[in-house]
Amino acid sequence: MEMREITANIKKALLEAGYNNNLSVTRGKGTACMWVHVKMDVPRHENCSCGEPDEYGRRETCDKCKDKFRAVYNTVNQVATLASGRGGLPYENQNILVNIGWAN
Numbered sequence: 628m629e630m631r632e633i634t635a636n637i638k639k640a641l642l643e644a645g646y647n648n649n650l651s652v653t654r655g656k657g658t659a660c661m662w663v664h665v666k667m668d669v670p671r672h673e674n675c676s677c678g679e680p681d682e683y684g685r686r687e688t689c690d691k692c693k694d695k696f697r698a699v700y701n702t703v704n705q706v707a708t709l710a711s712g713r714g715g716l717p718y719e720n721q722n723i724l725v726n727i728g729w730a731n
């Protein structure tokens with residue numbers, strides 16, 4: 628598969644899996660051109676009890692959000708790896724970088 632197809636397949640699979648929050652799937656530049664960068668925002672858990680932001684905007688993350696974050700990270704890696712056609716061990720050595728952050 629060409630890189631253009633790989634990034635398109637990954638984006639399609641993630642959208643179909645419901646991950647559409649500021650999702651971007653791009654390829655690296657130059658010598659990193661075989662790398663796929665997946666970025667998206669994750670809404671906090673519906674029963675979130677994270678702390679209020681401090682004066683620097685930092686928030687303590689509640690256990691529900693920690694669990695959700697890990698689950699989303701793992702699922703996104705698995706979906707992206709499958710869609711890339713690169714196979715092998717689950718999201719190891721597949722040159723796919725998943726970078727997720729809180730949406731709120």
Ligand SMILES: [Zn+2]
Nearest residue numbers: 675676677692
């Ligand atoms: Zn929370």
